[in-house]
Every structure is written in C-alpha cells, then in structure tokens.
Amino acid sequence: MKSKVISFRVSEDVLNVIELICKDDGISRNKLLSDLVCNNFNIKIQGNKLTDLEKILLKLKCIVLETYNPYTDTLMPCIYTGTEEDGEYEGKLQILVGDDTLIREKNGKYYIFSFHNENAEPIWMDEQEVLDFYAGQNLAYEFPLWKDHSYHFIRGFVDVAESLLSSLQENLETNKK
Numbered sequence: 001m002k003s004k005v006i007s008f009r010v011s012e013d014v015l016n017v018i019e020l021i022c023k024d025d026g027i028s029r030n031k032l033l034s035d036l037v038c039n040n041f042n043i044k045i046q047g048n049k050l051t052d053l054e055k056i057l058l059k060l061k062c063i064v065l066e067t068y069n070p071y072t073d074t075l076m077p078c079i080y081t082g083t084e085e086d087g088e089y090e091g092k093l094q095i096l097v098g099d100d101t102l103i104r105e106k107n108g109k110y111y112i113f114s115f116h117n118e119n120a121e122p123i124w125m126d127e128q129e130v131l132d133f134y135a136g137q138n139l140a141y142e143f144p145l146w147k148d149h150s151y152h153f154i155r156g157f158v159d160v161a162e163s164l165l166s167s168l169q170e171n172l173e174t175n176k177k
Contacts, residue, residue: 025065036062053079053105056127057095060103063134067098099137103130 010018022032050058057077066075076098082089095103100115104122110130111122125133144157 051093052108052127053093053095053103056103056110056130059127059131060095060097060134063131063138064097064099065138069096069098072096097134 018029018032022029025032057079060077064077066077068074069076072078072080074096076096078096080094080096080102082092082094084090086092086094089104092104094105094113097103097112102113102115103110104113106124109124109126111124112130112133113122114120143161144154146154149157
C-alpha cells in the first residue's frame with residue numbers, strides 16, 4: 001500500500017498534548033497521528049462489519065493502553081474465549097482488558113468482571129457506559145509524579161484529592177441506580 005505525507009496545523013495547546021502523549025508512550029508524532037486517524041477510519045468504515053463486542057474493543061483501544069500478556073501471548077485489550085474456569089461464559093467471547101478485568105456480554109448488555117472481586121453482583125451497562133467506566137478509570141491515574149513535583153505540592157494535591165474523593169463517593173452512593 002502506498003502512503004503519502006500530509007500536514008496540518010494544530011493549536012499550541014493541542015501540540016503540547018500530542019508531545020506529552022508521544023513522550024509518555026515513546027512514539028513519534030507521525031505514529032500517534034497516523035494511529036488516531038486509522039482508528040477513527042476503521043471505526044467509521046468497518047463498524048457495520050464488526051460484532052458489538054469487536055466495536056467495543058476497537059473503541060476501548062483508544063482509551064486503554066495496550067499491554068502484552070505473556071500468559072495469553074497477546075496484546076490486551078483483546079477478544080478472549082472463556083474457558084472452563086469462566087463458568088457460564090465458557091466458550092463465549094469476552095474482552096480481556098489487561099487490568100484484571102473482563103468485559104462480558106449477555107442479552108445486549110455488558111458488565112465488567114473483576115478478578116479481584118469475582119463474587120460481585122454484575123452491574124449491567126450499555127456500550128457507552130462501559131467506555132465511560134474505562135475512561136474514568138484511566139483519568140484517575142492522572143496524578144502528579146514525585147519526580148516532577150515537591151513534597152508540599154504532592155501533600156496539597158493529596159489533601160484536596162481526598163476531599164474530592166470523599167465527595168465523589170457520597171454522590172455515587174446517592175445517585176446509584
């Protein structure tokens with residue numbers, strides 16, 4: 001397949017975000033932008049050819065950092081076929097996310113199965129709610145690093161973060177469906 005180089009202008013703020021992502025992921029700007037365009041293209045053009053689980057996987061890959069799993073010899077997130085250990089999901093397709101969770105489907109709804117809480121009652125969600133869950137989960141990792149900030153900066157951050165977390169937990173319990 002032939003390829004051509006194109007260019008486009010972005011604001012300085014967007015460029016800064018691109019540079020930060022490239023630095024964190026160790027990739028070039030060209031690779032990042034090509035991946036973003038190709039992923040979006042694949043979602044729009046091939047979306048009608050994909051199963052619902054494959055659509056979620058494709059969108060999830062834009063949210064969750066891919067990691068290598070030596071046990072399955074695959075990059076995660078990925079489609080995973082349930083084994084005998086998965087009980088009623090034996091032989092059924094699921095998404096192995098890579099953070100010790102699986103996305104399971106039943107009757108057009110999904111739930112997130114956690115290996116850390118295997119007996120938890122499923123919370124059934126639609127596709128967007130699943131994607132929102134993982135987007136929120138990833139956002140929670142946006143904490144400042146010690147190497148970049150002083151002790152007092154981190155201490156101030158933790159003080160406010162604890163207060164915000166307490167407030168979020170109260171709102172979550174109040175607004176539970």
